[in-house]
Amino acid sequence: MGRAGLEKDPHQVADMFDDVAPAYDKANFFISFGQDRRWRRHSVRALQLTPGQKVLDVAAGTGVSTQAIAKTGAWAVAADFSLGMLKAGARRGLPRVAADAMRLPFADASFDAVTISFGLRNVQDPEVALAEFARVTRPGGQLLVCEVSRPRFALFRWGHRVHLRHVLPFLAKRFSSNPEAYTYLGESTEAWMDQRTLARAIADNGWSAVAWRSLTFGVVAMHHAIRTEPAPDSAQAAAQARNGVVPNLSAAQEASFDTP
Numbered sequence: 001m002g003r004a005g006l007e008k009d010p011h012q013v014a015d016m017f018d019d020v021a022p023a024y025d026k027a028n029f030f031i032s033f034g035q036d037r038r039w040r041r042h043s044v045r046a047l048q049l050t051p052g053q054k055v056l057d058v059a060a061g062t063g064v065s066t067q068a069i070a071k072t073g074a075w076a077v078a079a080d081f082s083l084g085m086l087k088a089g090a091r092r093g094l095p096r097v098a099a100d101a102m103r104l105p106f107a108d109a110s111f112d113a114v115t116i117s118f119g120l121r122n123v124q125d126p127e128v129a130l131a132e133f134a135r136v137t138r139p140g141g142q143l144l145v146c147e148v149s150r151p152r153f154a155l156f157r158w159g160h161r162v163h164l165r166h167v168l169p170f171l172a173k174r175f176s177s178n179p180e181a182y183t184y185l186g187e188s189t190e191a192w193m194d195q196r197t198l199a200r201a202i203a204d205n206g207w208s209a210v211a212w213r214s215l216t217f218g219v220v221a222m223h224h225a226i227r228t229e230p231a232p233d234s235a236q237a238a239a240q241a242r243n244g245v246v247p248n249l250s251a252a253q254e255a256s257f258d259t260p
């Protein structure tokens, strides 16, 4: 039984998820206090998909996130590099592909939307992955990232940190077959980008109209964006980011997209 480190070595990450795969869905529900269903509902609604649209769900794991998308009538394919996770999700009967988020086996502009939930944080180079998502999305198509984030209020941030550092490892030691994986969960959550930083990374890698919405006081955030058309001038975007200016993004854009 192993765990990944913060360098996110792809072999270690895949091995770790292989280990937790059989119990993943239940553990997820337990760790999130049942909130994961609500977060998924919001993510799917934010996309406003129409039946028949093609959606790639990257880092789909057991396909719990893909299933929520498929329920809309869209055609959703689950991609993940942990064969254990894909196997654990076989019973869902969804199309599944073994694939690395940083090197997707799809042609340019193949999808109407790309989604990734609780996966981007585990990818070795999230910016490479975001650019790869842009490559496989048609111009005008959508991106939805649902990921852990930074709680907005100081007291809540403190409580969240105590939960990640002490409560979660304690519970994992008692109830999980791979407690170390939950230590990684806490560490990778604390080291992850806040809402604004992730928005900037998205805007720098082929996406425009980036907006985000915090859920559960910012424990989780959904980021939505549109595939830039034409291809972005990355040098200009990088210069703007260095100066603290994010194209198409302002503080006012938090919560600017809503779920019907």
Ligand SMILES: C[S@@+](CC[C@H](N)C(=O)[O-])C[C@H]1O[C@@H](n2cnc3c(N)ncnc32)[C@H](O)[C@@H]1O
Residues within 6 Å of the ligand: 010, 013, 014, 017, 028, 058, 059, 060, 061, 062, 063, 064, 065, 079, 080, 081, 082, 085, 099, 100, 101, 102, 116, 117, 118, 119, 122, 123, 124
């Ligand atoms: C926490 S699970 C999320 C599963 C699912 N999306 C959900 O919402 O429950 C993270 C998943 O990301 C996958 N993953 C991490 N890095 C990846 C990469 N570079 N390429 C493909 N999958 C990756 C892991 O194998 C794991 O299944």
